[in-house]
Amino acid sequence: MKAAADALQKLAADPRYLGARLGALAVLHTWTRAMLFHPHVHMLVTAGGLTSDGQTWIEPKYSKFLVPDPALSIIFRAKFCDGLKKAGLLSHSPVSVWKKNWVVHSQHAGRGDMVLDYLARYLFRIAISNSRIESIDNSTVRFRYRDNRSQQIRRVTLTGVEFIARFLQHVLPRGATKVRNYGIFSPSSKSMLARACQLLPQLSPPAEFSSTLPPAIEPTLTVPVWPTCPLCRTGTLVLIGPVERSRSP
Secondary structure, three states: OHHHHHHHHHHHOOOOOOOOEOEEEEEEEEEOOOOOEEEEEEEEEOOOEEOOOOOOEEOOOOOOOOOOHHHHHHHHHHHHHHHHHHOOOHHHOOHHHHHOOOOOOOOOOOOHHHHHHHHHHHHOOOOOOHHHEEEEOOOEEEEEEEOOOOOOEEEEEEEHHHHHHHHHOOOOOOOOOOEEEEEOOOHHHHHHHHHHHHHOOOOOOOOOOOOOOOOOOOOOOOOOOOOOOOOOOOOOOOOOOOOOOOOOO
């Protein structure tokens, strides 16, 4: 996250592109739709920035991009390499990785409120919802997902151990941060953010967009864990109620 933010700020500070300080919201996402381990970062970046003296809001000089992707890719690779070196982890990466061309994908977000809503789903979502689980038995779990390329529905059957192992890849360790703010969004730059808000036109959010979070929804598992008796394998089990643990006289 820091390498990406530093690369953006370095290019944005160049007068050829912006000559100002950006604001960036970074969100860590670790899974694919098939629940495979694929860590990547989504970043929502301001369309412009604040000058170093805090007196002017600078609009992008180019209508199609904020900063050029090819230059951003090179700087990001260098920043990432430097970060690994400082952490003593550079030797864990093969030398060939640093000789390849890296690719940074950036695009105009359109409506910022819609992108915020999209990113917010990652903050309160786990790798898989109960509604995608189609069947469970003593040894396997079957779930569905939509293929990102073909947009076709596909199904995966895993053993219970494989399913749990795949799910636990996306449980962040204690203390890990999923969201970080950089530039004028940084907690240490509150005065700069307040100044930017004063300089920007007063825009009202669309009526359908609300800054308040919806009430938490508890997902329900639609597939019964024990659809039939585990002994006779016939009939359907019906939950009557809990049985109190017996006590010794």
